[in-house]
Amino acid sequence: MSAPADAPSLAAGGRGAWRRLVAALGLPAPLALLVVGHVGFGLVRFPVGAIQKRAESVAEWRRLGADGWCFRKADAETRAVARWLVEQVGPRDLVRYDGSQQGALQLLAPLLCPALLVHHGSDAAWPAGRPEFAPRTPWGDPPPGTVHVVVGSLGALRIEHRSPPR
């Protein structure tokens, strides 16, 4: 099949348009190619990346709630512990914690804000004038002489009953 008669002129026109664009931008051709490519890629990606992904994440947050979103990759017990703490802890309570400072506790602290997490074995004085959070767990009464401690690990939260260190 023979090429269209105006194919060379079209190609020349394309090159001419590109040269005019490069001259108008005042950039070297490779740099102009990168900039125009970035803008084109951004324009193509914008509806999916900036709108669709954002709408999906907002919808998922609303469906799961704050605690469900934060612990959506954790196990069911961690999600249950987080949900229960968010519902039960008062705004001025102190909640004992132990375990890894990194990981699940990082997300629990803002969920319980303005309540504070205090270290179970800390020697420092605790904040004065705030009550300690000490309810019954839904999984059974704590043994006498023990307190509730939220134990965090990299991806999980557990509630343990421990004897108070002081």
Add this chain to the structure above:
Amino acid sequence: MNRTSRRPPFTALVLVLTAVLGHVLLWTGQPLGGFVLPVAAVGALLLRRPDPPAAGGWLVFGVAAAGALAIGYGALATPERSWDGFATWSLTARHLNDGAGLDAPYFANHSVYQAVRGYPLLQPILLQQCSHWLGTAGGRALFPALWLLLLLVVAGELRAAGVAANLRSLAVVGTALVPLFTEPGHGSAESGFADLLLAIVLTWGVGAVVRRDAPLAAAVALLLPVCKHEGGVHLALLLAVAMLAGRGRVALVMAGAGTLTLLAWLPLQAALTFVPAERRAGTVAFAAVPLVVAAATAALRWRPSRWPAVVAFAVALSRHPGGSAAARRSCRARRPQCSAAAWRRRRWCRSVLRWWCTWSGCASWASRSWCWWRPRHSRASAATNPVPRGGRWHRASPGSVAGWSSWCCSSPRCRRIGCRSTSPKGWCATSPRPRVRRGCWWGSVCTNCGSVHRLLRRPHAPPRSSHEHASQVALRARSGRGGGRRLVRDAAPR
């Protein structure tokens, strides 16, 4: 040029005054009210009027409006959906908004949990101010506002640098379409991270260095350390670039303002991170880093002292005691462990070395090819090319940014064309850089050939079954090595 136009832009003044006022209040143990941002805005208005937007057109307006709407929706619909913004930056702002000063238990009590202590406070102060007036959810309107400010700053700096309007608009559109900020995720505009604020201040910093704008450089140096942890590193880099590029006054102003900021911020950060009193002085000594960097780069720029300065640096680094006597003893004691750990990770080190060689080889190839890509015979391109032939810029301003970049990017052919005939005597002929690049290239080739050779010579071992793997783990457990200890501990009754 009148005095008003020599002052930093209105928004930079607002940020500086907010940072100063907010930190002073927190230092003195006062909770932040809602007046910090309004007072800073009025003060900035007295010093300089806001500039009109420096880029226009339907494409710029459309992209900026679409981006602001999308980011605004994501910011206002929910709290931050990224962990660092949710768990650190915005949590600090929420505590500040609840009336907490730096003496509140969240900051001052060692037993209270805080994910990361000592984060810079400028963005939490800004968010607290917005939340005070607009509510907790409405305060997150700060994030789309900062994103729009980034676009305005890019346009303003390009206009001040004399860039043409069409290229300016394209740059603004390109900035608006950067996925890191536009799309949801870590570091995005609505994530609550301070990267957006840092990007704004760095854009001002680059503009200050390029345009030799000392007042703006001072504002940048005041803001960078309180924007983000790495702001101090960015400050040192900007300062070094300014000094090497011949912007000595800008660099000195930046060093002075940065030192002042660090002198104010580092003790506060040490208090927030509970650094013991005997180590506070050592922490605050880091405030001298901008001055040291300025002095070092000045010595590097002054050609007679260049090589003595490099040697002095190398000697100082090699002889550096590395902190306190206890730290030195600890380091000395751990040296065999570190060596053993490095030996255990030798395969990883080798692969990192291979990748480094490969990519540096690619960079070398790209820099060699640059002079073939760029249009050489066009007069217009010669006028607008950001990296013209090395020789011309070497001759014009040896030691400038352009000269350095041109020197780094010039291939032997480039130097044959322009540099050898026009550069200072011996500049290219004796430079070790081509030899280093060639060494990287051949190192990459050799290591990759070696790995391919090993791959071809590797005997085809049968795939291990899960049963075999489990038996090996059990064997390790019995011998008490590696993962075995974990198995034994798990098996023990709780």
